[in-house]
Amino acid sequence: MITTTSPGTAAGKTEHASAGKRRFLVRLTAATVGGMFIDGYILGIIGNAIGVVNAELHMSLFAEGLTGAAALIGIFFGGPLGGWLSDKLGRKPLFTIDLALFILGSVLQLFVASAWQLFVVRLIMGIAIGAEYSVGWPLLAEFAPARLRGRLMSLSEVAWYIGFMVSSAIAYLLVVVFPVDWRIILGTSTVPAVILFFARFGLPESPRWLIHKGRAEEAERIAHAYLEDPGEALERGVPARKATFGALFSRDYRRATTFISVFWFCAVAPYFAIATFAASVLADYGLGDGLVGALGINGLALVGVVVSLVLIDRIGRRKLTIPQQWVSAVVLVLIGLWPGAPSSVVLICFFVFAFANAMCTALTGVYPGEIFPTEIRGIGTGFATAFSRVGAGIGTFLLPWSMHHLGAGTSMLIAAAVCVLGAVVSQLLAPETMGRSLSETSAPHRP
Incomplete structure (x- = not known):
């Protein structure tokens, strides 16, 4: 007896499979961007709670800056380490291990009794977040279809700003409206982390990573089950390279490494410095206690990254990368050179x-996953993360000192110079990757 499948049944199965792939992509995206939410959350919460922390622990300016930068220092070490491990051992195991480490550090915040203990705990949390960058972004890039990859990857930055803004609002409520112990304020990061931890169970390994490890059968099964275009991920014609840091500076990839590292450094250094201590910076410019203005700054940042998310797969990467850095430099120069500017003008410029x-x-969450090949995608993302956090850490650590010793105007001019450097490097090196497959965007570049 011969059995046949009707066209309607076949179409129904195809539609069911497509729906399943869409649901998986939504779940993976949520699991990835959630990691960026908690990164923004822990960095925002410390900046807005540092005053009450300092009131009890009596920290020096040095200790205050070091505490604010602790998570960034941890990211510096966690990014390359997590990237190397994810390229060696796979994306899947690191995707839950890093979050477990974060939860441990987050809970320990409830029990700290000194400035050095708080520094160590937040350093641990930063190491976990650094690994998150170099695992989550490569994993999402390797599953996302080219037509949606820009939007899905830039969602991570949206989540980061939402996390930063939510933590600022929570800190305002728990510091000003309903004062509670600062340990509880910092420890609130445990709640979203635990939810995210359980959401990650059962996610598959990247088929691209499996292909480069010679596990073709497993890669093919996962690719056909979860990917919109399985064939593109199962290419076997690309020669594998060893997952080493040296490969980042080879003739093929030193241009990509230089671009994303410098661009990311220059994009986040001035923002982290200003936004982390926005309340005190705005207060120095005569804008009240600064907390409301700080919420406004973070709110406008959220709007900006959402605009990029909407446009990124329509107008391309370069148009969202270069002009905005020049605009940032111009308004910071205006603030720095006009010391007597009305407070309203200063606020508008910020x-x-x-x-x-x-x-x-928003592009810092897109480019790393696109411009590095599978076998060094984790290491490449981790290195760029570490390099960017040098800038963020320097800005966060030095801003209190710079505002105190050099003055607000000089501090803003230094931030403007960093923006100019980023704009020049991006103009020369930023690639256009819109709509192209990962095999194309990560192809070797030889000058």
Whole structure:
């Protein structure tokens, strides 16, 4: 007896499979961007709670800056380490291990009794977040279809700003409206982390990573089950390279490494410095206690990154990367050179900076996953993450000192110079990757 499948049944199965792939992509995206939410959350919460922390622990300016930068220092070490491990051992195991480490550090915040203990705990959390960057972004890039990859990857930056803004609002409520112990304020990061931890169970390994490890049968099964275009991920014609840091500076990839590292450094250094201590910076410019203005800055940054998310797969990467850095530089120069500017003008300039800076910062969540090949995608992302956090850490650590010793105007001019450097490097090196497959965007570049 011969059995046949009717066209309607076949079409139904195809539609069911497509729906399943869409649901998986939504789940993976949520699991990835959630990691960026908690990164923004822990960095925002410390900046807004540092005053009450300092009131109890009596920290020096040095200790205050070091505490604010602790998570960034941890990211510096966690990014390359997590990237190397994810390229060696796979994306899947690191995707839950890093979050377990974060939860441990987050809970320990509830029990710290000194400035050095708080520094160590937040350093641990930063190491976990650094690994998150170099695992989550490569994993999402390797599953996302080319037509949606820009939007899905830039969602990570949207989540980061939402996390930063939510933490600022929570800190405002718990510091000013309903004062509670600062340990509880910092420990609130445990809640979203635990939810995210359980959401990651059962996610598959990247088929691209499996192909480069010679596990073709497993890669093919996962690719056909979860990918919109399985064939593109199962290419076997690309020669594999060893997952080493040296490969990042080879003739093929030193241009990509230089671009994303410098661009990311220059995009986040001034923002982290200004936004982390926005309340005190705005207060120095005569804008009240600064907390409401700080929420406004973070709110405009969120709008900016959402605008980039909407446009990224329509107008391309370069148009959202280069002009915005020049705008950021111009408004910071204006603030720095006009010491007697009305407070309303200063606030508007900070708002414009936050909006423009966030538009280009959205690309820092897209480029690393696109311009490095599978076998060094984790290491490449991790290295760029570490390099960017040098800038963010320097800005966050030095801003209190710079504002105190050099003055607000000089501090803003230094931030403007960083933006100019980023704009020049991006103009020369930024690639256009819109609509192209990962095999194309990560192809070797030989000058």
